[in-house]
Amino acid sequence: MKVIVSERIAPEGIELLKNEGFEVNVRVGISYEELLEIIENYDALIVRSATKVDEQMIKRGKNLKVIARAGVGIDNVDVEAATKQGIIVVNAPDGNIMAAAELTIGLIFSIFRNIPQAYMACKQGDFRRNRFKGVELYEKTAGIIGFGKIGALVAERLKACGMRVIAYDPYVSEEKFRKFGVEKVDFETLLREADLITIHTPKTAETYNLISEKEFKKMKRGVRIVNCARGGVINEKDLYNAIKEGIVAAAALDVMEREPNFEIEKQDYYNPLLELDNVVITPHLGASTQEAQVNIAVSIAKEVVAVLKGGIAKNAVNLPAFEKEKVDEILPHLELAEAIGKIYIQAERTFANKIEIIYSGEIDPKMTTWLTRALLKAYLEFSVQDTVNYVNAQVLAQEQGIEVIESRKQESGKFKNMITARFTTEEKTLELSGTVYNNEGRIIDFFGYKVDFKPEKYMLLIQNIDKPGMIGKIGTIVGEYDINIAQMQVSRNKKGEKAVMVCEVDGIVPNEAIEKLKNTDGILRVTMAKL
Numbered sequence: 001m002k003v004i005v006s007e008r009i010a011p012e013g014i015e016l017l018k019n020e021g022f023e024v025n026v027r028v029g030i031s032y033e034e035l036l037e038i039i040e041n042y043d044a045l046i047v048r049s050a051t052k053v054d055e056q057m058i059k060r061g062k063n064l065k066v067i068a069r070a071g072v073g074i075d076n077v078d079v080e081a082a083t084k085q086g087i088i089v090v091n092a093p094d095g096n097i098m099a100a101a102e103l104t105i106g107l108i109f110s111i112f113r114n115i116p117q118a119y120m121a122c123k124q125g126d127f128r129r130n131r132f133k134g135v136e137l138y139e140k141t142a143g144i145i146g147f148g149k150i151g152a153l154v155a156e157r158l159k160a161c162g163m164r165v166i167a168y169d170p171y172v173s174e175e176k177f178r179k180f181g182v183e184k185v186d187f188e189t190l191l192r193e194a195d196l197i198t199i200h201t202p203k204t205a206e207t208y209n210l211i212s213e214k215e216f217k218k219m220k221r222g223v224r225i226v227n228c229a230r231g232g233v234i235n236e237k238d239l240y241n242a243i244k245e246g247i248v249a250a251a252a253l254d255v256m257e258r259e260p261n262f263e264i265e266k267q268d269y270y271n272p273l274l275e276l277d278n279v280v281i282t283p284h285l286g287a288s289t290q291e292a293q294v295n296i297a298v299s300i301a302k303e304v305v306a307v308l309k310g311g312i313a314k315n316a317v318n319l320p321a322f323e324k325e326k327v328d329e330i331l332p333h334l335e336l337a338e339a340i341g342k343i344y345i346q347a348e349r350t351f352a353n354k355i356e357i358i359y360s361g362e363i364d365p366k367m368t369t370w371l372t373r374a375l376l377k378a379y380l381e382f383s384v385q386d387t388v389n390y391v392n393a394q395v396l397a398q399e400q401g402i403e404v405i406e407s408r409k410q411e412s413g414k415f416k417n418m419i420t421a422r423f424t425t426e427e428k429t430l431e432l433s434g435t436v437y438n439n440e441g442r443i444i445d446f447f448g449y450k451v452d453f454k455p456e457k458y459m460l461l462i463q464n465i466d467k468p469g470m471i472g473k474i475g476t477i478v479g480e481y482d483i484n485i486a487q488m489q490v491s492r493n494k495k496g497e498k499a500v501m502v503c504e505v506d507g508i509v510p511n512e513a514i515e516k517l518k519n520t521d522g523i524l525r526v527t528m529a530k531l
């Protein structure tokens with residue numbers, strides 16, 4: 001079996017693979033085109049964040065069994081295309097969290113005390129210190145956006161510096177905030193009160209451009225900002241303007257929306273932020289410590305060995321490691337369970353402290369543990385994306401303070417099989433059910449409304465008053481934004497009361513259209529769900 005490694009990983013990982021008898025070809029800096037030419041010769045591909053593993057690459061990788069991301073973020077890998085081709089995608093979700101947290105702290109000190117700028121001046125023989133007077137962290141307020149693994153490590157460290165630490169993360173339990181002694185605040189409060197804002201969310205449809213002009217306008221004058229998570233969460237043009245206007249006193253960015261890959265060749269790269277003296281930029285260094293790189297290389301090599309030798313990959317992000325025949329049998333159920341998790345979290349966007357999953361009728365009892373994991377993975381993926389997989393989904397749910405209860409029932413009414421999930425939040429309990437027939441998953445109970453639809457990639461979920469003209473209004477508004485409604489499912493429990501519409505649309509309905517829909521007479525709630 002042959003493994004190709006397209007980016008620099010620690011030698012410990014390469015050795016481990018060789019010792020297992022694999023032929024390992026290390027090709028740091030290989031171009032996209034060349035990799036495309038030779039990928040069909042390999043069983044495994046190991047990458048970091050700079051290699052684009054798109055649909056074309058995957059299709060050409062006819063013999064690939066595993067794509068391994070030596071790090072956390074899998075945004076450079078087309079996981080959907082890999083799943084379709086039965087290729088397992090693995091990553092190393094924990095190996096670099098301390099490295100990223102420590103770099104964040106380093107960047108915070110850099111921009112509070114102007115350390116990089118002062119160093120550069122001294123190198124040029126200029127030892128005047130007046131220009132570099134800084135500010136202290138002590139007794140200031142730090143606002144953490146994304147209170148996950150790295151966010152929590154950063155919080156602990158900032159508290160040790162005597163800071164008041166507040167955080168915004170709607171997907172984390174109150175218990176976690178209490179445990180770390182961090183105040184849970186809403187987004188607006190964080191923007192208003194923080195002297196330091198540090199980002200630790202993944203890049204998702206929801207976090208893309210989370211900090212833009214509107215948010216900068218709400219911040220304290222003189223705020224300092226750090227992004228050691230993912231480029232694109234901060235709108236760079238708006239950050240530039242906010243610095244020029246004096247709203248932001250300084251910023252530090254380890255990640256940017258477009259990052260040059262200097263492993264391939266020295267590239268022309270321009271970013272206006274590089275011109276500003278109060279912006280400190282590092283070349284995506286978060287994971288670059290000796291310890292993190294060894295952790296990651298060893299963990300990823302073990303995963304590759306597991307997949308190629310038919311064992312269980314602990315960090316598979318797409319498919320559990322089943323034999324091919326079993327995958328075909330379980331896939332529609334897995335997809336249905338995932339759809340239920342995704343529909344709930346995108347429709348509600350609220351932390352559920354209890355999730356009960358009830359399996360009824362003809363469902364192989366050996367399958368249900370994987371179905372529960374699939375549902376939890378899909379639920380968690382919306383907020384933690386790269387770090388949840390089939391194996392850790394249950395543990396992560398537990399860590400987040402979610403009580404998970406799985407049960408079985410014999411009878412399943414008129415359906416052969418049924419999966420029901422009951423989500424309980426501080427305020428209410430909501431239910432979704434689905435069934436598989438003809439190898440296809442269908443939702444049959446949508447938050448208490450009887451429906452029958454196949455979960456599709458893009459769905460507009462609407463709750464409205466049951467009165468004439470609603471369907472037309474929705475079609476018109478969505479049509480104004482050039483979005484086609486492919487199918488629509490309408491359901492009500494009682495004439496003239498509340499009703500729901502589930503529309504399959506051809507693409508993501510823009511936020512502006514969603515706002516218009518929300519402001520339309522008779523419409524109560526609107527959400528866009530992407531499966």
Ligand SMILES: NC(=O)c1ccc[n+]([C@@H]2O[C@H](COP(=O)([O-])OP(=O)(O)OC[C@H]3O[C@@H](n4cnc5c(N)ncnc54)[C@H](O)[C@@H]3O)[C@@H](O)[C@H]2O)c1
Nearest residue numbers: 100146147148149150169171201202228229286287383384
């Ligand atoms: N710079 C680097 O080299 C480097 C290294 C490691 C990780 N990272 C990145 O750091 C980020 C955090 O990693 P992690 O391991 O802590 O991930 P994590 O999954 O443990 O935590 C992410 C947190 O973000 C929260 N979140 C999601 N959407 C949110 C929203 N709209 N608003 C507020 N919070 C939201 C989630 O609930 C979760 O708690 C990721 O983007 C990861 O890719 C960067």
Ligand SMILES: O=C(O)[C@H](O)COP(=O)(O)O
Nearest residue numbers: 048049070071072073287
């Ligand atoms: O997602 C990650 O693990 C980090 O962003 C690090 O990426 P890298 O492996 O390219 O350094």
